Amino acid sequence: xxxxxxxxxxxxxxxxxxxxxxxxxxxxxxxxxxxxxxxxxxxxxxxxxxxxxxxxxxxxxxxxxxxxxxxxxxxxxxxxxxxxxxxxxxxxxxxxxxxxxxxxxxxxxxxxxxxxxxxxxxxxxxxxxxxxxxxxxxxxxxxxxxxxxxxxxxxxxxxxxxxxxxxxxxxxxxxxxxxxxxxxxxxxxxxxxxxxxxxxxxxxxxxxxxxxxxxxxxxxxxx
Amino acid sequence: xxxxxxxxxxxxxxxxxxxxxxxxxxxxxxxxxxxxxxxxxxxxxxxxxxxxxxxxxxxxxxxxxxxxxxxxxxxxxxxxxxxxxxxxxxxxxxxxxxxxxxxxxxxxxxxxxxxxxxxxxxxxxxxxxxxxxxxxxxxxxxxxxxxxxxxxxxxxxxxxxxxxxxxxxxxxxxxxxxxxxxxxxxxxxxxxxxxxxxxxxxxxxxxxxxxxxxxxxxxxxxx
Numbered sequence: 164x165x166x167x168x169x170x171x172x173x174x175x176x177x178x179x180x181x182x183x184x185x186x187x188x189x190x191x192x193x194x195x196x197x198x199x200x201x202x203x204x205x206x207x208x209x210x211x212x213x214x215x216x217x218x219x220x221x222x223x224x225x226x227x228x229x230x231x232x233x234x235x236x237x238x239x240x241x242x243x244x245x246x247x248x249x250x251x252x253x254x255x256x257x258x259x260x261x262x263x264x265x266x267x268x269x270x271x272x273x274x275x276x277x278x279x280x281x282x283x284x285x286x287x288x289x290x291x292x293x294x295x296x297x298x299x300x301x302x303x304x305x306x307x308x309x310x311x312x313x314x315x316x317x318x319x320x321x322x323x324x325x326x327x328x329x330x331x332x333x334x335x336x337x338x339x340x341x342x343x344x345x346x347x348x349x350x351x352x353x354x355x356x357x358x359x360x361x362x363x364x365x366x367x368x369x370x371x372x373x374x375x376x377x378x379x380x381x382x383x384x385x386x
Numbered sequence: 387x388x389x390x391x392x393x394x395x396x397x398x399x400x401x402x403x404x405x406x407x408x409x410x411x412x413x414x415x416x417x418x419x420x421x422x423x424x425x426x427x428x429x430x431x432x433x434x435x436x437x438x439x440x441x442x443x444x445x446x447x448x449x450x451x452x453x454x455x456x457x458x459x460x461x462x463x464x465x466x467x468x469x470x471x472x473x474x475x476x477x478x479x480x481x482x483x484x485x486x487x488x489x490x491x492x493x494x495x496x497x498x499x500x501x502x503x504x505x506x507x508x509x510x511x512x513x514x515x516x517x518x519x520x521x522x523x524x525x526x527x528x529x530x531x532x533x534x535x536x537x538x539x540x541x542x543x544x545x546x547x548x549x550x551x552x553x554x555x556x557x558x559x560x561x562x563x564x565x566x567x568x569x570x571x572x573x574x575x576x577x578x579x580x581x582x583x584x585x586x587x588x589x590x591x592x593x594x595x596x597x598x599x600x601x602x603x604x605x606x607x608x609x
Contacts, residue, residue: 170393202425202426202427202508202531203425203510203531203532203535203538203539204425204528204530204531204532204535230538231511231538231539231540231541232537232538232539232540233534233537233538235534235537235538255511255541257480257509257511257512284511285425285510285538285539286480286509286510286511286512287426287508287509288454288478288480288507288509288512289480289509289511289512305427305530307427307528307530307553307556308425308426308427309426309427311456311458312426312427314455314456314458315426315453315454315455315456315458315508316426316454316455316508317454317455318454318478330530332559333530333556333559336555336556336559337586363560
């Protein structure tokens with residue numbers, strides 16, 4: 164086991180080195196980078212489709228979409244108007260790592276990009292351990308998943324800056340309690356910015372879009 | 387990377403050795419063992435609560451409930467009438483392994499047990515790689531997760547014997563198509579037994595319970 168742990172440390176430190184390069188490169192170009200994480204089916208791709216529809220004419224948005232198999236998500240993002248989209252098919256791996264992202268970014272012309280969004284593999288555990296060079300992680304949780312998830316998968320919520328509670332149109336169809344999920348998440352990470360969205364009805368998307376615009380502006384003002 | 391792969395192989399082969407011991411031990415006692423897997427929040431614990439309510443007086447059911455953090459699921463199962471319940475808190479690990487299960491089983495008196503159900507960590511990727519000594523894996527997918535999940539996370543559906551489509555009461559609240567999810571799953575694994583349940587309304591639970599009873603009987607008749 165010690166041998167396994169030391170190898171894992173080596174892999175993670177190599178990952179961190181590459182993530183550091185990505186972060187430096189993107190920062191020099193004042194590109195805001197988000198790493199979007201969640202369980203499978205929480206609505207990451209739907210949120211990004213809505214984001215492209217709302218902001219695609221205003222901001223230059225590049226997207227990297229990771230999946231274990233299929234490039235379904237990347238196809239959906241291109242259909243939603245994404246011009247700079249790269250799929251990463253991990254072929255079994257349960258998370259994106261910085262090397263995969265670096266290779267995908269090599270295929271994208273980021274010269275006029277304002278915002279880079281990395282859609283991670285649907286997995287509430289493993290992606291929390293891999294820095295991809297992002298400015299922040301955005302964790303989605305859907306209202307059908309149960310309000311105890313922040314307590315059961317704490318690392319992801321601890322390492323995220325934003326929690327988006329998605330599928331608010333389905334509140335009332337299960338025992339999910341909005342106040343309780345917020346309290347549980349803030350117990351794990353008191354600094355979380357929390358937003359509520361329904362990608363189906365559009366509720367709450369304005370706040371998400373405004374927040375994105377503010378963060379992109381702030382990144383541009385960094386010297 | 388080669389070094390990492392060879393260490394992973396070593397860890398997996400040690401896992402398989404322990405899983406083999408568990409399988410042999412359970413088979414000698416004619417105990418049916420299921421490994422229940424899914425995304426976070428698909429309803430594994432709810433299905434097991436309903437199972438205990440329906441079958442708890444008829445069969446002796448032992449349960450091992452895995453979570454990254456908290457023993458919430460084990461507590462819920464005990465409240466639902468589970469007499470032989472052990473939590474496994476993985477403390478960060480994204481899956482159960484055979485050693486964790488072997489240690490949990492050491493704490494349970496299985497002398498009159500008919501059925502052992504292992505509730506894995508909510509993760510549609512990593513648990514597919516770890517044999518726990520089960521007779522079969524049962525994968526849950528909820529109707530709010532999207533009907534493309536079998537294609538995007540194929541290993542789990544390929545290695546499962548049964549797919550339970552849960553939260554059928556929420557069909558119609560999203561684009562989820564029941565025929566499409568079945569076709570996608572059968573494209574990955576043509577041998578899947580497919581059932582549909584709503585733990586909320588009780589729809590479909592009778593078929594699940596009957597299937598369980600048949601499998602338990604079949605296991606008892608094995609020489």
